[in-house]
Amino acid sequence: MDGREPRIGSLYCWRYPDDMESLEIDTSMNSCQACAVRNRAICADLDDEEIGLLNAIGRRKHLRAGEQLLWEGDEAIIVANVVEGVLKLSTQTADGKEQILGMVYPSDFLGRPFGETTPYGVEALSDAQVCVFRRTDFDRFAREHPRLEHKLLERTLAELDRTRRWMVLLGRMNAEQKLATYLVETAERLLPATCEEAEPGDKRTITLPLSRQQMADVLGLTIETVSRHISKLKNEGLIDLPGRRELTINSLKALAERGG
Template sequence: MIPSSICADCAVRDRALCASLSDEELLELNALGQRRHLSRGEALFWAGDDSAICANLLDGVLKIVASTSDGREQIVGLLYPADFAGQLFAAQVDFTIAALTDVDLCVFPRGAFEKVLQRHARMEHLLLQRTLAALGEARSRMLSLARKSAEEKVAGFLIDMTVRMADASSRATPGGPVTFDLPLSRGQMADILGLTIETVSRQMTKLRDAGVINLPGGRAITIADGPALIRRAEAA
């Protein structure tokens, strides 16, 4: 076998939408997919572009960005490895998708991908479930954005990141202090939380001064008092 088999060594073969397909069924997608790399900051496509492509995220983190005509921006979603990117069944895309880190993708022509979906109900079902999950998350974030204080937002975000990092490195020390590197800059955190860089920074400082977290330097953070962090994420 010639290495036309890009799926064979795919890091997300059994977690992405492809997981719903057998090896034989996968051949079809294999022929369609194109590996592609984006450097930090590059966009996969811009809001308003024709909806020509979609993709599975293999590695890295993508942001989904909504913006006003005068340039204000809001990150409305993040995509992690095995997540699906793109807007199906639409002529144009409504949101910009760009790389927060260097990213590897498996890109498909949208039309062709939709046809594959049509023929594989199990894959469409999986996509439905993921879309429903994304909708629930979006709605939860609407509550945060609209009703929570800066402190609650930042604390909640740190908890989310802690959970995600714990999942990844599964260094399970429940309750105990955990240290990891935040994958996002203050500016990106602000874009997600609907705040400004300065406010995020001030809240981080406040949490440090309160002994809830430590900030050893760089992007590193230590959760010194998880329960206290949770309390602050839900404070009235």
């Protein structure tokens, strides 16, 4: 793996010169060349000509926090790349409970290519920017550009690995282990955004992308159980809570141990 490869869930920090450059002009332009995730998303391996073609079929869309991009069960008309922000993929059970199926971060891909229906709802958790394609356009482009399809395959395989690891959390962990594991993983995934202010040792302060209820929905718990165990971890000194959405992990290592 060459240090620039996007290893999801790793501690890799994104502040590379090429990213810097593109970030600087990101807000002023709207083309792939100027895209903040140009070198990390599935388009990374495309040459300039291909990027031009892709650019022609995609368009930027800004989402407000809470805004829904896709609805579960709808015909799959749209796929997208995340450029900025955090979104959740989720589904409802027959009795109205929600289960969050995954979170997507910048450079992640979203939607169901080569499929009839969208198997989950997608909602922005923060203000976000996505690069949207009509699925049919995207499918055609992908089939004609194996390098893109290869990237998509690698990403899908990685996502499948991650999802399977999550199954262990849902199937075999108790509430405390779930929460500890979630917090550690979130800290790692959010690291890129905050890694300039590298904190000493393995202490980490993060802004939680999820409310308590949403954490419960990711972890297969209730809001009360989440809240209780957060309090418990705080009382035991493993974490601190500077604010409701701010959380300091005093020792990643110690917290990870709680995750089993």
